[in-house]
Amino acid sequence: MIEIVALHVSPVHAFEGRPSDGPRPDPGPVSRDHVVVRAGLGIVGDRYFNHPAHRNAAVTFISAESLREWSADPLLARRNVVVRGFDVDALPRGTVFSLDSGDGPVRFEVHRPAHPCAWMDQVIGPGAFKGLRGRGGIRCVPLDDGVLRTGKSAVAMMDA
Incomplete structure (x- = not known):
């Protein structure tokens, strides 16, 4: 068992332009x-969601352990799914895993790392950009319809 610590959904991209200009405000929760x-x-x-440029990378994951030294708020990295007890950065490209938080398993395929950007220093804190290199999470494509919930979740690794 692992834990889904936080789920983040944002209808707009808040980090555009220069970090020194600050992020755009999110339009809602x-x-x-x-x-x-x-x-x-x-x-x-x-x-x-259904964005052609991100079709194979539409869902981002990060391990809460990667953020521990940088922020008490796991949503600041703006990854969709923050998990505890699952080292997502260790998963190679092409890996398929499933999460089941009570509504049935949802499979995801790892496509590439979710590299941190310069905004991390502005939003999380000085040094976060360099500190999260190699620990910024992963970008995945979902292979199933389903629901993810915060709390305990079963994780399973599967053959691609």
Whole structure:
């Protein structure tokens, strides 16, 4: 068992332009207790849902352990799914895993790392950009429709 610590859905991209100019305000609540996932499309309501440029990377994951030294707020990194007890950065490209938080398993395929950007220093704190290199999470494509909820979750690794 692992824990889904936080779920983040944002309808707009708040980090555009220069970090020194500051982020755009989010238009509404972004923290959720559950999210709806659609196969091949992403998380319903998220800015990358069915976005052609992000179709294979629409859902981002980060390990809470990677953020521990930088922030008490796991949503600041703006990854969709923050997990505890699951080292997502160790998963190679092409890995398929599932999470089941009570509504049935939802499979995800790892496509690439979610590299941190210069905004991390502005939003999380000085040094976070360099400190999160190699620990910024992963970008995945969902392979199933389903629901993820915060709290305990079963995780399973599967053959691709």
